[in-house]
Structures are given as structure tokens and as C-alpha cells.
Amino acid sequence: MAEPAPTVSGAEVAVLRLDEETPEVARARAAVLRIRLAPGQRRFAGEAVETLPRADADPNRTPFAVLRADETVGFGILDRLGILPELxxxxxxxxLLRAFYIAPEWQGRGVGRAACAALDPLVRAIAPEAGEILLTVNEHNPVAIRSYLSGGFERTGRRYQDGEAGPQLVLRRSVG
Known part of the structure; x- marks a missing residue:
């Protein structure tokens, strides 16, 4: 029987904004473009090959990489406008946290939960007035819902109905 994959602590995970020009950012940008979603997740999220160019073109969006040590293991975007008035x-x-995902080989190890906790400094840097992070998650994606709830998000009681993949729950987490 195989040993279970070790879980990751928050201290081992960081987020790196991808809208700056440094060698580290260039490496992380290239790496997020290679990450593919796990089977079955494509209907719930877009990969960075699609969403990163849109974020680059929108001054309200800040793309970021999720790093574990020196390895790029995930991607996401923080949006200061988007559908927020509807949420x-x-x-x-x-x-708004959007287009967020962790590489399949790192899922189930606490990386997503640790990445959610690591977002606060980035949120404060790009939107100092923000007191909360919101996201929408498809009602038919129980794995993602559990992951976000374990990452400190809570249900708001609201639903977003205009998602391409069906009804979405609105979750929130305070910025610490």
C-alpha cells in the first residue's frame, strides 16, 4: 500500500504576483501556463493559458502563482471589480478570487488551504481598502467547496446564477 501524500503547512506555501517583470515572475508565468486542470475540473475553471492573458489586459485583475518552496503549483487571479457588485x-x-486552481499532483495535500491563507498580503497590496475576499464556486463541485471552507471561507447565503457552469455559491473570507 502506498504511503499517503504529506500535507503542506502554510509556511511552505506563498503566492507571487505575476504582473511584475522579474526573473522569478518570468519563471512562474511560464510554469503556470504549463499546469493543466485535473480531469473533470475543466468545466469549473479556466486554465492559465486562457485566463492569464485576460488578466494581463485588465487593470483590475492581478494574476498570481501559488508556490511551494521553489515550485509553481497553482494559479489564481484577484479581481477588484468583476462581478463584485452582484455578490x-x-x-x-x-x-474576487477567480480562476483559482492547484495542479492535480498537489491537490489533497493542503496546498489550496495554505494558499488561501497566504492571500492576505497580496490583497492588502493591491486593494488596501478590501476587508474580504469573495469567490463563487459551482454548487456541483463538492471537492472545491470543502477545500474553500477548510481554507477559511464561509458561506454567505447568496447564490450567483449567471455562471457558465451553473449555479454558484458565494463564499467569503475576511482579510486579516
């Missing part, structure tokens, strides 16, 4: 009564005090 909260205070869109000016929130950012």
Missing part, C-alpha cells in the same frame, strides 16, 4: 453590498471593500 456583495460593499463591492468597494472586497476582491
Amino acid at each position: 456583495t453590498d460593499a463591492p468597494q471593500r472586497a476582491v
Whole structure:
């Protein structure tokens, strides 16, 4: 019987904004473009090959890589506008986490949970007025829902109906 994969602590995971020009960012950008979603997840999220160029073209979006040690293991975007007015009564005090995913070989090890906790400094840097992070997650994606809830997000009681993949739950987490 194979040994279970070790879990990851928050101290081992960081996020790196991808809208700056440094050698480290160039390596991380190239790496996120190679990450593919796990089978069955494509209907819930877009890969960086599609979403990174859109983020680069939108001044309200900040793309980031999820790093474990020196390895790029995930991707996401923080959006300061997007659909926020449809998700909260205070869109000016929130950012939207979108296009977030972890490479399949790192899923189930706590990397996503640790990455959610590591978002606060990036949120404060790009949107100092933000007090919360919001996201939408497909109601038919229980693995992602459990992951976000274990990462400190909580249900808001709201639903977003205009998602391409069906009804979405709206989750939130305070920025610490």
C-alpha cells in the first residue's frame, strides 16, 4: 500500500504576483501556463493559458502563482471589480478570487488551504481598502467547496446564477 501524500503547512506555501517583470515572475508565468486542470475540473475553471492573458489586459485583475518552496503549483487571479457588485453590498471593500486552481499532483495535500491563507498580503497590496475576499464556486463541485471552507471561507447565503457552469455559491473570507 502506498504511503499517503504529506500535507503542506502554510509556511511552505506563498503566492507571487505575476504582473511584475522579474526573473522569478518570468519563471512562474511560464510554469503556470504549463499546469493543466485535473480531469473533470475543466468545466469549473479556466486554465492559465486562457485566463492569464485576460488578466494581463485588465487593470483590475492581478494574476498570481501559488508556490511551494521553489515550485509553481497553482494559479489564481484577484479581481477588484468583476462581478463584485452582484455578490456583495460593499463591492468597494472586497476582491474576487477567480480562476483559482492547484495542479492535480498537489491537490489533497493542503496546498489550496495554505494558499488561501497566504492571500492576505497580496490583497492588502493591491486593494488596501478590501476587508474580504469573495469567490463563487459551482454548487456541483463538492471537492472545491470543502477545500474553500477548510481554507477559511464561509458561506454567505447568496447564490450567483449567471455562471457558465451553473449555479454558484458565494463564499467569503475576511482579510486579516
